[in-house]
Structure formats: C-alpha cells, structure tokens
Amino acid sequence: MTFAACAAPSVAFINPGYSSEPFWVSYSHFMQAVADDLGMELEIHYAERDFNRLLALGRQVRDRQPDYLLFVNEIYAGPELLRIFEDSPVRLFNVHSTLTTSQRERTGNPRERYRNWIGSLIPNDEEAGYLMGKALAAMKPPGQVEMLAFGGVPQTPSAQLRNLGLLRALGEHPDIRLRQLVNGEWSRQRARDQARTLFERYPAVRLVWSANDEMALGAIEAVRERGLQPGRDVQFSAANNSAEVFQARLEGDIGALTSGHFTLGGWALLLVHDYHLGRDFAERIGVDALGKVFRLLDEEQVALLQRRLGAAPLQVDFRRYSRVLHPERVGYPLDLSPLLDVPTQAR
Template identity: 55%
Template sequence: MKGPGLALLFCLCLGFSQVINAASVVFLNPGRANEPFWASYGRFMQSAADDLGMDLEIRYAERDIRRMLEQAREALQGEHRPDYLLFVNEQYAGPEILRLSRGSGVKLFTVNSQLTEDQQTLTGGTRERYPDWIGSMVPNDEEAGYLMARALLSQQARKTPDQPIDLLAFSGVKQTPAAQLREQGLMRALEEFPQARLRQLVYSEWRRDRAYEQALQLLQRYPEVSVVWSANDEMAFGVMAAATELGRTPGGDLLLSALNNSPEVLRNFLDGRISSLVSGHFTLGGWAMVLIHDYDAGVDFARQGGKDRRVPLFQSLDQRKARRLLHHLQQPGYDLDFRAFSRVGRSGAGTYDFTLDPLLD
C-alpha cells in the first residue's frame, strides 16, 4: 500500500493506539448531579479530560457518604478498575477509601479536602504507607473565608464608622474540612475588626432551603444584623430570599458574601445584591487532571512543585473579573486549551501555575 492509503492507515492506527492508551480516571464526586457547584466542577474536569485525551467517569454520591464508599469499593475492587481514582475527604471518609484501595493497583489522588493531620498519623502521608496514593491538591479555603469576611466588614465599616457591626455566619457541613477552614478565615478577619460582633454561626449544609429557614428566624432574633457571611452561594441565596421576605434589602441595609461561580451568583454580584464574591476552586479538578495526565506520561508532578499542593485558586472578584468569568463560563470548553498547562515534552518549563487568571483574561 502506498501514498494516501498508507497515510490514512497510519492515522487510524495512531488514533486507535491513543484510545487504547488513554488513562482512565474515576472521580468520586461527593455532591449532587444537579448541585450547581459540583456540576460545574465536573464540567471543568471533563473539558480538561477531552483536551488531554483522557477517559473520565464522574460518579455522584448525592451527598450520601455510604453511597460514596460503595462507589469507591466498586471502583477499587470491582472487575473494571480505572487507572486513577480522584476522591475528596468528605465527612472524613479518606482513610476508608485508602483502606479499600489496598492491592487494587489503582493510583489515588485527593482533591479539595486533604486528610487531616490526625488522620495522617494513622494512614501516613501520600506515597508512604499507601504508595499508590500519589498526591493531593487543595485550594486556599481559609483564605477564601477571610477574603469574604474582610470585604464585607470593610464595606460596612465605611458605611457606619465607629459603630458596632453585627454579623451572622452560615457555614456548610460541620464535618467537612473545607467548611472548617473557611470558618477559620472568618475568625481571622473578625480579629481585625474589634467593632464586629458575631451573633451566631449556623450550619446550613451548603443548602439554599436550610439557610432560608434559619435566616427567617435569625434575622428576626438579631434585627441589628447588617452583615451576613455565607460559605457558599446556595446558602447566600437562601438568606437573600428570607431577608427580602422580611423587608430587608440585600446589597442595601444588609451586606452578604458568597462563594462559587454559578451564573446566578455572578449576576447577583454584578447587580449589587451580593457585596463580596470569592471564586476559583471549581477549577481544581481540571488542574488535577493535568497533573495526572503528566504523571501517566512519565512526568512526575512531585518534581515540579511537590506531591501535595495548596494552590491559591480563590480570588475576590471585582466587576471586571466577574464579567470575564461569566463570559468564559459560557464558551465551549471555557475557551481554554488544557494542553497548554501540561509539562509533557517541555523540559525546563518550570513548575505548574494553576490559578483562576486564565478565566479572567
């Protein structure tokens, strides 16, 4: 065979070889399939997988820890095992997932919530007692909580100088490391504003409906509250609905924070109803796919910035950044080529630089 026929056969064989050799990844998503944050997180991951030629399967636990562990057992001990498993230390399930992985031959990588120091006294760290647990990547959750609170308190202090500031806080699931870290950031900001008083902190489990019910009671119990800190956007929307029902004006006599990247929260921020918005960590799974792609190709990310990473993904948004982020979210593939972030074939290119900036340009 000569000429075009040979060239066509070569291309077909190359394409078939790439499909056969594509790294397979399962991500145990702890959220619900219709949950805006976790859905957007999965979409960003899938975009990365498509660009990098990887086979990605996302399994949603629907906020059910037992379901997540069953999904882990199936992935790690079932007949069709992936090359890699990504998991979150949701409700401190990490050690059990690691236990299930023994002898599986599957490489593991932790995203979003790393095992706590107490847990790692039992499990060891990555590449120690579980050598197939190859790494972790988490966002700067404490900084996110701090940035939201500082922006809110600064705005209110300018509005009412030398006056006390009463604040309510709505956190997520109490047993989630991300929620605890964001609370620590809130407390750090409160130390900088001695006139601020935290009247009550409640756990709304990341849910709009629960935050709405709690806010209906709390805003009447503490009528002087002028600032509401919320650890995600869904809870902020619940508070906004309750406040409006009670005759308060979000963005006017009541300043609210939010965290995430849904078009709904971006538009509310642009409209002035949300006064402080932090975003960025929905990209983390996509960046993790870049690390796994490179590791699978023989470029160990541990030598390019370390096996365990805390990356500064969270940023406070202003109006320009919010508009740019909203624009990118509406583009096919986010208008990004994830291959540009890989270090494969780029010796001397330096360490990875994962930030929200590519979606703000």
C-alpha cells in the first residue's frame, strides 16, 4: 500500500524519559527539527519513567488515531503497546530500544503478527560500550589497572548492550581488572552515592566506565570529594550530548565521550515520512534497522556539536535526506554525519 498522494503524516512519540531529563529532551528537540523540515505533525508525550503512565499515554494516542506512533521498549513496555494497538489503524514504529529475543518469541518481528508494526531503528549500543572501554584502555597507565563501571537501568536493552560492549573490550585487555559493574540506573545521584562507597572499597581504581553522562558526572563528584582530579588521577568515559558533558570533555575531566543516539528519533521520522509517501525504507535497510549513530568524539567535534546543537533553529536541512524529495538518494545517513558536516548554508 502506498500513500504517494497523501500529505505528510501525523506522528505521536511517547518519550520514556523525564520531561526534565537532558538526554530525552534533546532527543525530542532533534525530532521536532526533522518534523518541522518535513512538514510533519509531531506530538510528544513524556512518560516520566513511569510504566503505567507510558501505557496510559499509549491508550490516549490510540483513541486519537494519528497516522503513526513511535515508541521505545523502555522497561520492556513494547509488547504491551503492540497489544494495545493490535486492532488500531495507527501504524507503529519502534525506536531506540527494540524488543528482546524473548519478547519477539511472543510478538514476532515487524510486519508479521502485528501487521501495523512497520519497523524498528536502534542504535549501535554494544559498539558504544566497546568504544568507551577501548578508549579507556588506551588512556590507562602501564601495568595492571582497576576499573569501576556504571550501567543503566538493567531492564533496558540499551543498557544491557552497552554492558556487553564493555565486557568485549575488557576481554581484549586482561591488564584491566573490573572490580565491580553496578546499576547506576542512568542517575547522577545514585552513581555519586555508589561511587563514594566503591572508592572506599577499591581506592586503587583509576578507570571509570559509565553508560551515560549523568552517571559519569556523579562519579566525578565522588572522585573530587576524595581529593583526586578527574582526567589525571582517574580517567572517565561517558555517553550522551548534554551541555555539561560536552564541557567536561573539552576541559579534560572526561577522556572518552561517545554520542549520536539522540538523533535516532529524528531519523525514524524520516523513514516514516518516506514510507507514508510511498518509498518503503525496508527496500534499503530492512524492517529492523541498525543506525550506526554512536561514535567517539574528539575535542573539535565536541565543540562543533556544541555550537550546532545550541543554534535555533538547528542549521540542517533534513529534506535533503528524504528519498521521496530526492529520488536520486541511495540510502539514509542514520548517523552523526549531517551534524558534523559543514553547515548547510555554507554549501
């Protein structure tokens, strides 16, 4: 079925994070920039990290019947959302955290049991964990070194995959001893409190791996309380794109920063836009797509992203990446390259 004669679609996004959470707010802002360029109607609802609220929002969206719903399998909510929308004309697209293998044994894959579930797009989370682990290994002093690691919410596939990436990196570096991997649950305060206890227990730790920026910043506070200097006495990794973590990377407190996954919802909108107007993304990337959005950022790239993300409106013309509007295009970027390229108006 094609929709070539239709206007751009209406889309609802259930954002699983807090409405005050820097990462998820930036995620929504990037989506809005893409929607504005493509003429799409976008409504964003924050679940405030509450499972019941997330499902209630899903029911509200089902009753309003926009053309599409974008959802995240946070706290394993994906199968229940698919069930809620099973008999709905709303088409569903899964972004950021896809359903797990065990969940798919019950739901099937996109376009199978749930015919209105048209696809998914997830980030290369395992590679993100691996890249941060390898970068920390490259910064360590000679000889045996001890590490602490802070993972996210354990019921989130993204957190699980980043942990697996770290363990793969450590498998290549037997001279790094992982003292403990704890669930910081993406929280600065929780990670700070955990780090205070863990540094008392393991005072020789010199590497700290964190699955996001908030946990890294919390652990840095705990290190400073001990009279140690981050970036010199203890090396840190982090993921995300907050203004604070960008500054910490530029000042050297964080030595390894990976980012890019905040773009994923925006790229999902681009895929939905083209699908709605008759160019099925599955022809090029399949129904289960992996966006290689994560990359390690050097200081120059961080400074560039800092400037570009701070601009309003975002100085990127997302229409140029649509295969409907530009039929000569072969595929989709699905990465950070449009934001790390020279500004559009300078072309």
